[in-house]
Amino acid sequence: MDTSQLENEAESYISSRLANAGLLVAKPKFDHLGTDLLVFSEMNDGLKFCRIQCKGRSFKASDSTNISIPTSYISDAFIVFLYIGEPKNEPLLYLFFPNEIKKWNIKKGSYQLNLSKNHYEEKLSQFKVTSLKMTALKKVIEAANVTGEFKQMIVSEVNFSIPGPKFSIHASVSTGKNDD
Numbered sequence: 001m002d003t004s005q006l007e008n009e010a011e012s013y014i015s016s017r018l019a020n021a022g023l024l025v026a027k028p029k030f031d032h033l034g035t036d037l038l039v040f041s042e043m044n045d046g047l048k049f050c051r052i053q054c055k056g057r058s059f060k061a062s063d064s065t066n067i068s069i070p071t072s073y074i075s076d077a078f079i080v081f082l083y084i085g086e087p088k089n090e091p092l093l094y095l096f097f098p099n100e101i102k103k104w105n106i107k108k109g110s111y112q113l114n115l116s117k118n119h120y121e122e123k124l125s126q127f128k129v130t131s132l133k134m135t136a137l138k139k140v141i142e143a144a145n146v147t148g149e150f151k152q153m154i155v156s157e158v159n160f161s162i163p164g165p166k167f168s169i170h171a172s173v174s175t176g177k178n179d180d
Contacts, residue, residue: 014052040141079137
Protein backbone atom coordinates (compact mmCIF):
# COMPACT_ATOMS: atom_id res chain seq x y z
CA MET A 1 0.00 0.00 0.00
CA ASP A 2 1.37 3.42 -0.96
CA THR A 3 1.56 5.53 2.19
CA SER A 4 3.28 8.60 0.67
CA GLN A 5 0.08 10.73 0.79
CA LEU A 6 -0.46 9.86 4.46
CA GLU A 7 3.22 10.47 5.28
CA ASN A 8 3.07 13.93 3.63
CA GLU A 9 -0.14 14.73 5.48
CA ALA A 10 1.46 13.60 8.76
CA GLU A 11 4.61 15.67 8.19
CA SER A 12 2.59 18.82 7.41
CA TYR A 13 0.36 18.36 10.45
CA ILE A 14 3.33 17.70 12.74
CA SER A 15 5.21 20.74 11.36
CA SER A 16 2.18 22.92 12.03
CA ARG A 17 1.80 21.68 15.61
CA LEU A 18 5.51 22.25 16.29
CA ALA A 19 5.37 25.78 14.86
CA ASN A 20 2.24 26.56 16.88
CA ALA A 21 4.16 25.51 20.00
CA GLY A 22 6.79 28.17 19.22
CA LEU A 23 9.41 25.83 17.80
CA LEU A 24 11.36 26.48 14.60
CA VAL A 25 10.93 23.74 11.99
CA ALA A 26 13.17 23.00 9.00
CA LYS A 27 12.69 20.38 6.29
CA PRO A 28 16.09 18.98 5.31
CA LYS A 29 16.85 18.14 1.70
CA PHE A 30 18.55 14.92 2.74
CA ASP A 31 17.61 11.59 4.24
CA HIS A 32 20.03 10.92 7.09
CA LEU A 33 19.30 8.73 10.12
CA GLY A 34 15.53 9.03 9.73
CA THR A 35 15.46 12.81 9.79
CA ASP A 36 12.20 14.11 8.35
CA LEU A 37 12.34 17.43 10.20
CA LEU A 38 14.88 19.41 12.20
CA VAL A 39 13.43 21.34 15.14
CA PHE A 40 15.13 24.20 16.97
CA SER A 41 14.05 26.05 20.11
CA GLU A 42 15.86 29.19 18.91
CA MET A 43 18.57 30.30 16.51
CA ASN A 44 21.74 31.40 18.26
CA ASP A 45 25.45 30.55 18.56
CA GLY A 46 24.84 27.60 20.89
CA LEU A 47 22.36 26.08 18.45
CA LYS A 48 20.53 23.04 19.78
CA PHE A 49 18.14 20.92 17.76
CA CYS A 50 16.49 17.57 17.55
CA ARG A 51 15.80 15.24 14.67
CA ILE A 52 12.16 14.35 14.13
CA GLN A 53 10.89 11.27 12.35
CA CYS A 54 7.27 11.61 11.26
CA LYS A 55 5.15 8.48 10.99
CA GLY A 56 1.69 8.48 9.47
CA ARG A 57 -0.56 5.50 10.07
CA SER A 58 -4.18 4.57 9.39
CA PHE A 59 -6.51 1.73 10.31
CA LYS A 60 -8.62 2.28 7.20
CA ALA A 61 -7.34 -0.78 5.32
CA SER A 62 -6.25 -2.96 8.23
CA ASP A 63 -7.01 -3.64 11.88
CA SER A 64 -3.32 -3.46 12.80
CA THR A 65 -0.22 -1.46 11.97
CA ASN A 66 3.27 -0.89 13.34
CA ILE A 67 6.11 1.58 13.51
CA SER A 68 9.68 0.45 12.98
CA ILE A 69 12.73 2.58 13.81
CA PRO A 70 16.29 1.29 13.25
CA THR A 71 18.16 1.16 16.56
CA SER A 72 21.02 3.15 14.99
CA TYR A 73 18.72 6.20 14.61
CA ILE A 74 18.15 6.63 18.34
CA SER A 75 20.11 9.34 20.14
CA ASP A 76 19.41 11.96 22.80
CA ALA A 77 18.17 14.28 20.08
CA PHE A 78 15.85 11.90 18.16
CA ILE A 79 12.06 12.13 18.51
CA VAL A 80 9.28 10.18 16.81
CA PHE A 81 5.85 11.64 16.11
CA LEU A 82 3.01 9.30 15.18
CA TYR A 83 0.05 10.71 13.27
CA ILE A 84 -3.03 8.51 13.08
CA GLY A 85 -5.46 9.77 10.46
CA GLU A 86 -8.08 7.02 10.57
CA PRO A 87 -10.56 5.93 11.91
CA LYS A 88 -11.20 9.26 13.72
CA ASN A 89 -12.43 12.43 12.01
CA GLU A 90 -9.69 14.45 13.73
CA PRO A 91 -6.14 13.12 13.44
CA LEU A 92 -4.48 11.93 16.62
CA LEU A 93 -0.87 12.83 17.35
CA TYR A 94 1.58 11.04 19.63
CA LEU A 95 5.17 11.85 20.63
CA PHE A 96 7.90 9.42 21.70
CA PHE A 97 11.14 10.46 23.37
CA PRO A 98 14.30 8.31 22.98
CA ASN A 99 13.91 6.55 26.36
CA GLU A 100 10.31 5.62 25.41
CA ILE A 101 11.29 4.28 21.98
CA LYS A 102 13.93 2.09 23.62
CA LYS A 103 11.12 0.27 25.48
CA TRP A 104 9.58 -0.99 22.23
CA ASN A 105 10.23 -4.55 21.04
CA ILE A 106 13.44 -5.08 19.07
CA LYS A 107 13.03 -7.00 15.84
CA LYS A 108 15.75 -7.34 13.18
CA GLY A 109 17.79 -4.37 14.42
CA SER A 110 14.81 -2.04 14.79
CA TYR A 111 12.58 -0.89 17.60
CA GLN A 112 9.03 -1.87 16.71
CA LEU A 113 5.71 -0.68 18.12
CA ASN A 114 2.68 -2.80 17.18
CA LEU A 115 -0.77 -1.26 17.27
CA SER A 116 -4.27 -2.64 16.88
CA LYS A 117 -7.34 -0.69 15.82
CA ASN A 118 -9.26 -1.70 18.96
CA HIS A 119 -6.58 -0.87 21.54
CA TYR A 120 -4.24 1.80 20.18
CA GLU A 121 -5.85 4.77 21.97
CA GLU A 122 -5.55 3.04 25.34
CA LYS A 123 -2.00 1.85 24.60
CA LEU A 124 -0.85 5.30 23.42
CA SER A 125 -2.77 7.55 25.84
CA GLN A 126 0.35 8.58 27.79
CA PHE A 127 2.10 9.61 24.54
CA LYS A 128 -0.67 11.87 23.20
CA VAL A 129 0.65 15.32 22.28
CA THR A 130 -0.36 17.92 24.84
CA SER A 131 0.99 21.35 25.77
CA LEU A 132 2.95 19.62 28.57
CA LYS A 133 4.54 17.21 26.03
CA MET A 134 5.51 20.17 23.82
CA THR A 135 7.09 21.92 26.81
CA ALA A 136 9.00 18.72 27.56
CA LEU A 137 10.13 18.61 23.91
CA LYS A 138 11.51 22.15 24.23
CA LYS A 139 13.43 21.08 27.36
CA VAL A 140 14.80 18.01 25.55
CA ILE A 141 16.04 20.25 22.71
CA GLU A 142 17.66 22.69 25.13
CA ALA A 143 19.38 19.85 27.02
CA ALA A 144 20.23 17.70 24.00
CA ASN A 145 23.77 16.55 23.51
CA VAL A 146 23.91 17.03 19.75
CA THR A 147 27.63 16.38 19.45
CA GLY A 148 28.07 13.87 16.68
CA GLU A 149 24.45 14.07 15.48
CA PHE A 150 25.73 14.90 12.02
CA LYS A 151 29.34 13.96 11.49
CA GLN A 152 30.82 16.33 8.98
CA MET A 153 33.47 15.73 6.41
CA ILE A 154 35.38 18.85 5.51
CA VAL A 155 37.61 18.79 2.48
CA SER A 156 39.99 21.69 2.01
CA GLU A 157 40.91 23.28 -1.26
CA VAL A 158 43.12 21.26 -3.59
CA ASN A 159 45.82 23.27 -5.39
CA PHE A 160 47.76 22.21 -8.45
CA SER A 161 50.88 24.05 -9.61
CA ILE A 162 52.40 23.19 -12.94
CA PRO A 163 55.53 25.31 -13.52
CA GLY A 164 57.06 22.76 -15.83
CA PRO A 165 57.21 19.12 -14.71
CA LYS A 166 56.68 19.88 -10.97
CA PHE A 167 53.32 18.95 -9.30
CA SER A 168 52.16 19.99 -5.87
CA ILE A 169 49.00 18.66 -4.26
CA HIS A 170 47.69 19.84 -0.90
CA ALA A 171 44.54 18.31 0.60
CA SER A 172 43.14 17.46 3.99
CA VAL A 173 40.13 15.53 5.17
CA SER A 174 38.53 15.89 8.58
CA THR A 175 35.77 13.74 10.03
CA GLY A 176 34.69 16.51 12.37
CA LYS A 177 36.29 14.70 15.34
CA ASN A 178 39.20 16.05 17.32
CA ASP A 179 42.23 14.79 15.37
CA ASP A 180 44.74 14.96 18.28
